[in-house]
Amino acid sequence: MEILCSVCAHTNRRGVLFCTTCGAELPVMKDAPHLLVLYGFDRGRTILIRAPSMTLGRDERNDIVLRDPAVSSRHARICFDGRKILIEDLQSRNGTRVNGEKIQTVSELKDEYLVKVGNTLLRVIEPDPEHSPRYELISNIPAEPLSRMLDR
Numbered sequence: 241m242e243i244l245c246s247v248c249a250h251t252n253r254r255g256v257l258f259c260t261t262c263g264a265e266l267p268v269m270k271d272a273p274h275l276l277v278l279y280g281f282d283r284g285r286t287i288l289i290r291a292p293s294m295t296l297g298r299d300e301r302n303d304i305v306l307r308d309p310a311v312s313s314r315h316a317r318i319c320f321d322g323r324k325i326l327i328e329d330l331q332s333r334n335g336t337r338v339n340g341e342k343i344q345t346v347s348e349l350k351d352e353y354l355v356k357v358g359n360t361l362l363r364v365i366e367p368d369p370e371h372s373p374r375y376e377l378i379s380n381i382p383a384e385p386l387s388r389m390l391d392r
């Protein structure tokens with residue numbers, strides 16, 4: 241997915257915060273939510289949520305691989321249609337909790353929600369340039385290193 245600059249019409253790679261041609265701010269953070277590992281083996285890691293569907297688990301074949309032994313090999317699925325982020329437990333051994341509650345059906349994830357899989361705690365970060373104070377912080381970081389971090 242690419243982002244069109246509204247100033248110079250240059251097509252920018254997803255994950256870039258500023259247009260690589262004219263330097264204009266891009267509305268990228270709004271459609272690039274991510275998960276931050278708050279606690280667990282992968283603590284501090286940032287996981288970019290990409291459309292449309294990603295599986296999460298301990299097995300290397302998952303889109304999101306967590307090293308936590310309490311995470312099932314195929315634990316949960318996260319879907320993102322560009323607006324809504326949804327999570328579904330894939331009959332994992334220890335279940336998936338959203339804000340402390342074990343989910344039984346497909347659940348929607350919103351900014352600041354906490355997701356627990358095994359012993360790993362993830363925070364949903366859905367930055368909104370208009371409402372999130374975090375965006376100020378993010379926009380002070382040069383675009384390139386950050387986009388590399390998000391793509392990791």
Ligand SMILES: [Zn+2]
Pocket residue numbers: 245246247248249250259260261262263264
């Ligand atoms: Zn531009």
